Amino acid sequence: MARTLFTGVDAGDMKVEVARQDLQNLLSGSPIAFMNQSHSDQVVVVENADRIPDADALVTTTKGLSLAVLTADCLPILLASDVAVAAVHAGRIGVGNGIIEKTILQMQELGARDIAATIGPAICSECYEVAPTMYADFVSQVPASATNSDRHCLDLRSGAIAQLAAYGVSAVVRDICTKESVEYFSYRRDATTKRQVSVVTL
Numbered sequence: 195m196a197r198t199l200f201t202g203v204d205a206g207d208m209k210v211e212v213a214r215q216d217l218q219n220l221l222s223g224s225p226i227a228f229m230n231q232s233h234s235d236q237v238v239v240v241e242n243a244d245r246i247p248d249a250d251a252l253v254t255t256t257k258g259l260s261l262a263v264l265t266a267d268c269l270p271i272l273l274a275s276d277v278a279v280a281a282v283h284a285g286r287i288g289v290g291n292g293i294i295e296k297t298i299l300q301m302q303e304l305g306a307r308d309i310a311a312t313i314g315p316a317i318c319s320e321c322y323e324v325a326p327t328m329y330a331d332f333v334s335q336v337p338a339s340a341t342n343s344d345r346h347c348l349d350l351r352s353g354a355i356a357q358l359a360a361y362g363v364s365a366v367v368r369d370i371c372t373k374e375s376v377e378y379f380s381y382r383r384d385a386t387t388k389r390q391v392s393v394v395t396l
Contacts, residue, residue, distance in 0.1 A: 224395060226260040227252055231283045235291040237300045250283040251297040255304050260395040266379040267322075267372050269354055270314035270392035273297060273363070275306035279394045284354055286324075290335045294357045311358050311365040314392045315378050318371035319349035322382075 225243040231250050238249040241256050252261040261281035263270045268285035271294065278301045284293055301309060319341050324332070329346035333339055339353030355365050372378040372390070379388040 224258055224260045226262050226393065227254065228262050228264075229281075229283075231264060233283075233285050233287040235288060235293045235296060237280075237293070237296045239300065239304070250288050250293055251280055251300075253278055253280040253297060253300050253304065254396065257396050260393045262391050262393050264389035264391055265314070265316065265372075266381045266389045267317040269316040269350055270390065271297075271354060271358075271365075272312045272314070272392055272394040273301060273309055274312075274394060274396075275301060275309045277396075278304045278306040279396045281392065281394050284350070286332060286348065286350065289339075289350060289353055289357070290332055294354060295361065298358075298361045298363060309361075309363045311363050312394075313351060313354060313365050313367045315368050315370035315372050315375070315390060316350065317373050317380065317382060319347050319351070321347070321371055321373040322350065323347045 227240045227243040228246050229249040229252055230246055232248065234250045236249040237251040237253060238247040239253045241254065242259065254261055255278045261279060263281040263283045265283065268283055271282040271284050273280040280297050280301055282293060282297050298309060324346055326346050329348060332348055336353040338356035339349050341347045341349050351367060358365050370378065372380040373383045379390055
């Protein structure tokens with residue numbers, strides 16, 4: 195049975211190694227695999243936490259190995275099944291480039307069935323205003339992300355939920371806006387280097 199965790203890691207005021215050790219302590223010493231996130235569509239399967247790959251989604255079938263995704267407005271999506279779990283960094287670029295679909299397909303290749311998703315705290319549609327041309331381009335890729343063309347705000351959550359549903363994956367949503375809630379880090383609000391960390395373990 196997979197477990198999920200949403201917490202904070204301070205990459206600005208605290209050394210990253212110390213913050214990650216604190217997180218590992220929260221997980222009773224479970225090894226944690228991190229990734230170098232760059233808004234790509236790269237999905238990497240990992241068996242241990244020995245390296246930090248360049249990716250925006252990690253998948254594992256290794257029991258006891260935790261997968262981490264760092265966010266500060268983007269969607270952290272945790273996917274779980276009986277045989278595999280995944281952690282996905284799903285920002286506008288990643289959602290538009292199919293990072294969610296590619297992660298699900300990778301899990302299915304590894305034998306995953308009955309996949310369930312949890313979407314963590316992220317920027318809400320009211321706060322995610324973009325340039326009109328960017329809005330039009332993204333909505334043409336991900337129609338479910340549309341809100342109001344007058345305000346041109348993107349609804350990344352709805353876009354992600356629609357993409358998950360297309361593969362039969364239901365989602366539990368932590369309906370918290372990172373920009374509106376001062377308890378969470380937000381790049382749009384503070385231009386911060388600090389990040390939340392979301393973790394899933396098989």
